[in-house]
Amino acid sequence: MKDDIRSGCPINLSLEVFGDKWSLLIIRDMIFGGKRHFRELLRSQEGISSNILADRLKMLVEQGMLTKADDPTHKQKAIYSLTEMTIALVPIMAQLGAWGRRYLPVSEELSIRAEQMENGGPELWDRFMDELRHDHLGALLDGPPRVRATLQAAYEEVVARKAREKATA
Amino acid sequence: MKDDIRSGCPINLSLEVFGDKWSLLIIRDMIFGGKRHFRELLRSQEGISSNILADRLKMLVEQGMLTKADDPTHKQKAIYSLTEMTIALVPIMAQLGAWGRRYLPVSEELSIRAEQMENGGPELWDRFMDELRHDHLGALLDGPPRVRATLQAAYEEVVARKAREKATA
DNA sequence: GCAACTGCTTTCAAAATTAGAGCAGTTTTT
DNA sequence: AAAAACTGCTCTAATTTTGAAAGCAGTTGC
Numbered sequence: 001m002k003d004d005i006r007s008g009c010p011i012n013l014s015l016e017v018f019g020d021k022w023s024l025l026i027i028r029d030m031i032f033g034g035k036r037h038f039r040e041l042l043r044s045q046e047g048i049s050s051n052i053l054a055d056r057l058k059m060l061v062e063q064g065m066l067t068k069a070d071d072p073t074h075k076q077k078a079i080y081s082l083t084e085m086t087i088a089l090v091p092i093m094a095q096l097g098a099w100g101r102r103y104l105p106v107s108e109e110l111s112i113r114a115e116q117m118e119n120g121g122p123e124l125w126d127r128f129m130d131e132l133r134h135d136h137l138g139a140l141l142d143g144p145p146r147v148r149a150t151l152q153a154a155y156e157e158v159v160a161r162k163a164r165e166k167a168t169a
Numbered sequence: 170m171k172d173d174i175r176s177g178c179p180i181n182l183s184l185e186v187f188g189d190k191w192s193l194l195i196i197r198d199m200i201f202g203g204k205r206h207f208r209e210l211l212r213s214q215e216g217i218s219s220n221i222l223a224d225r226l227k228m229l230v231e232q233g234m235l236t237k238a239d240d241p242t243h244k245q246k247a248i249y250s251l252t253e254m255t256i257a258l259v260p261i262m263a264q265l266g267a268w269g270r271r272y273l274p275v276s277e278e279l280s281i282r283a284e285q286m287e288n289g290g291p292e293l294w295d296r297f298m299d300e301l302r303h304d305h306l307g308a309l310l311d312g313p314p315r316v317r318a319t320l321q322a323a324y325e326e327v328v329a330r331k332a333r334e335k336a337t338a
Numbered sequence: 339g340c341a342a343c344t345g346c347t348t349t350c351a352a353a354a355t356t357a358g359a360g361c362a363g364t365t366t367t368t
Numbered sequence: 369a370a371a372a373a374c375t376g377c378t379c380t381a382a383t384t385t386t387g388a389a390a391g392c393a394g395t396t397g398c
Contacts, residue, residue: 006215008276010269010283011197011262017273021188021386028180038345046175049387054346064272076344076395085272092264093180099261100179103233103254104186107177114179190355207376218356223377245364245375 017063018089022048022056027065027086028093031132032113034148036079037071045110081136090129094118109158113151120147186232187258191217191225196234196255197262200301201282203317205248206240214279250305259298263287278327282320289316 006012018024029035029044041053057080060066065086071077097114100106106114117124128147133139175181187193198204198213210222226249229235234255240246266283269275275283286293297316302308 005274007279008274009197009214009279010266010273010275012194012215012269013273013275014265014269015190015193019188019190019193021184024184024188025181028178039343042345045178046181049389050346051348051388052386055386057346071344074344074395076346076393078345088268088271092261092268095261095264096183097179099257100181100183102257104179104182105174105177106179106182110176110178208374211376218358219377220357220379221355224354240375243364243375245362245377247376 017065018060020056022052023060023065024089024093024096026053026056026060027082027089030066030080030082031086031090031093032148032151034135034152036081037077038080041080082132084133084137087129087132087136090125090132091122094125109155109162112154112158116151116154186234187229189225191221192229192234193258193262193265195222195225195229196251196258199235199249199251200255200259200262201317201320203304203321205250206246207249210249251301253302253306256298256301256305259294259301260291263294278324278331281323281327285320285323 005016018027025044025046025048026041029041033040035041038053038057041057042048042050057066057068061068061080064083067081067083069079069081071079094114094117097111098118101111101114101118117128124147127143130139130141131145131147134141134145174185187196194213194215194217195210198210202209204210207222207226210226211217211219226235226237230237230249233252236250236252238248238250240248263283263286266280267287270280270283270287286297293316296312296314299308299310300314300316303310303314
C-alpha cells in the first residue's frame with residue numbers, strides 16, 4: 001500500500017499505524033473480545049468486510065502489531081496474537097473508552113467494559129496487560145488472571161438484564 | 170457525509186469522530202502549535218490539502234469538537250477554538266505520543282514535545298488543559314500559564330541545535 | 339458422504355482523497 | 369492609489385480506498 005511516511009511526529013506515526021476506521025476495532029476485539037481467528041473477527045459489532053479485514057490483518061502483521069501462526073487444532077485455522085506493542089495500547093484504549101463514554105451517545109451494554117476499565121484505573125490496566133502477555137506471548141503470570149473474564153461477565157449481565165427488562169416491558 | 174453510527178461502543182464512536190488520518194493532526198496543531206486560522210492549519214508538517222482541511226474543520230465543528238468565529242482584526246479571517254471535548258483529548262494525545270515515541274521511528278525534533286509531556290505526567294497535562302481553557306474558552310487562570318510556550322521552546326532548541334550540528338558537520 | 343466451516347480472494351461499483359488552480363474579496367506595502 | 373500579498377475556502381479531474389457480496393479450495397465433524 002503506502003509506505004511513505006508523512007512526518008516523524010509520534011502522533012502522526014501512531015496514526016499511520018492504526019489511525020484508520022478499522023485497525024483499532026480489530027485490536028479492540030482481540031483485547032476485549034478475546035478473538036483470535038479470522039472468522040471471529042469478521043463478526044464485529046460494526047460489520048467489517050472480509051476483504052478489509054484481510055487487508056488490515058496483513059498490514060498489522062507487517063507493522064509488528066500482530067503475529068500470525070498456524071492453529072495446531074485445525075489445519076486451516078490461523079491464530080493471531082497481540083505483540084507487546086499492541087498490549088501497550090491498553091491504556092490508550094481505556095482512555096479512548098472513557099472519553100467516548102463522557103462525550104458521545106454510547107450504548108449501555110457496549111460501554112460497561114469501558115466503565116469498569118475507568119473505575120479500575122491503571123492498576124487494573126496493568127493486571128490486564130499481564131494477562132494479555134500470558135495469553136498472547138506465553139508469559140508467566142503471578143496471581144489469578146481473569147480481568148477479561150470479569151469485563152465479559154459485566155457485559156453479559158447488562159445484556160441479560162436488558163433482555164429481562166424488554167420481556168417485562 | 171455519513172451520519173450512520175456503526176455501533177454504540179465508546180471506542181467506535183470516538184473513532185467515528187476523530188479516527189481518520191487528519192482530524193487528530195488538525196487538533197494536534199491547534200493544541201500544541203497554537204494554530205487558530207485556516208491558512209495556519211494548512212501549513213502542517215504532513216501537508217494537508219485545502220479541500221480536506223475545509224471538510225474536516227466543518228465536520229469537527231458540526232460534532233462539537235471545535236467552534237468557529239469571526240476574527241475581529243480581519244474581516245476574512247475565521248478563528249477556530251477548541252471545546253472542552255477537544256481539550257479533554259490532551260491525555261490521549263500525550264499517551265499517543267508516548268506510545269509512538271516508544272515503538273516507532275520518530276524524529277528527534279518532532280518528538281521532544283511528546284517527551285516533555287511524558288515527563289511532566291498528569292500534573293503537567295492538567296496545567297496545559299487549564300491553559301487551553303483560558304486561551305480557547307476564556308476561562309480564568311490561576312497561576313502562570315505557558316506550558317505550550319515551554320514545549321515550543323524545547324522544540325525550537327532542538328531545531329537550533331540540529332542546525333548548529335549540521336553547520337559544523 | 340455431506341453439510342458446515344476455514345481463511346481468505348475476486349469483482350465491480352461507490353465513495354473518499356488528492357494536488358493544484360482559482361476566486362472574490364481584504365489588507366498591507368510601496 | 370496601485371500593486372502585491374493574504375483571506376478562507378471551492379472546483380475539477382485523476383487516483384486510491386472502501387464496501388458488499390459471491391465464491392473457492394480445502395478441512396472437519398457427524
